[in-house]
Amino acid sequence: MRITLLPTALSRPALRARLATIPGIEFDWIDDRRQLARSLETAEALIVGTPLLDEDALACIGRAPMLRWLQLLNAGVEKIPPGLLRDTQILCNASAALAPTVAEHALSLLLALGRGLDSFVAARTNMLWEASRKGKLRSLHGATVVIVGFGAIGQSLGSLLRPLRCRIIAITRNGGPEPMADASVAMDDIDNALAQADAIVLTLPLTTATTRLFNARRFAACARKPILINVSRGAIVDTLALDDALRTGQIGAAGLDVVDPEPLPPRHPLWSAPNLILTPHVAAGGSHDALADFIAENIQRYAHGQEPLSRVSARQLAFSSQLPP
Incomplete structure (x- = not known):
């Protein structure tokens, strides 16, 4: 052969x-x-x-x-x-080979943002001891995590979240039962799931139906100021709407391995958005x-x-x- x-x-x-x-x-x-x-x-x-x-x-x-x-x-x-x-x-x-590493990257972003590691790294460069931030930190233990797209990457992330006793809501096309999730919701009912989310992780493919799926209206449905993680495709998120949501606090923090456009232009407003970690499309590294x-x-x-x-x-x-x- x-x-x-x-x-x-x-x-x-x-x-x-x-x-x-x-x-x-x-x-x-x-x-x-x-x-x-x-x-x-x-x-x-x-x-x-x-x-x-x-x-x-x-x-x-x-x-x-x-x-x-x-x-x-x-x-x-x-x-x-x-x-x-x-x-x-x-x-x-190659999803079966790459999924564990991409899921690990998503979890790393979740933990880093929840524990404020990005702000503490920035504080160290300025020699600041910011113990006052303790009250702003979040625990992932017992949190409700909505995973949008529950293929190989979403399921791998679900297995990593299990030891933290997270409540996992899987968003799929038809809402059928998923063994790795506590609940499964069809895409048509996504807003009800987002209202419960402490964290949202995007692991779905980019299609005409998912382009700008996360826009200003969808962010308005997020009642708990969740952490948003995107390790799928940048165009699933309306970048300017996310920038606004971060600045108003509607989205508490975001970790993006993908953006739209990619790479992000030097003068794009997202560079200065608060509570944001950007990685340059390296989740499978x-x-x-x-x-x-x-x-x-x-x-x-x-x-x-x-x-x-x-x-x-x-x-x-x-x-x-x-x-x-």
């Missing part, structure tokens, strides 16, 4: 080291998209970093005569048009070894005719590909 690999520079070393231990597979490591058409002429599988998928790369994938399996090295699948792959072809993302192990396992599964992990169904792809114009 021949596999084409076009990973990002960050994931390449760990992948090379791990895949070198797999016998019987011919790997074609290519350095850029210009080599993709040639390599896909004889490849049965393509393993690729999603940021590298531009229109030309997608066209090469659509024309690949022998391609049977497309494995993404990221969790999002919104760049894959629903009609790109045939019914006989397999699409997988540190997961390269886990990703390499995951890819190695999926290669073995595919080679032996077994169901690969994190397979994306046609229905999931259709939903995730409903991107705004």
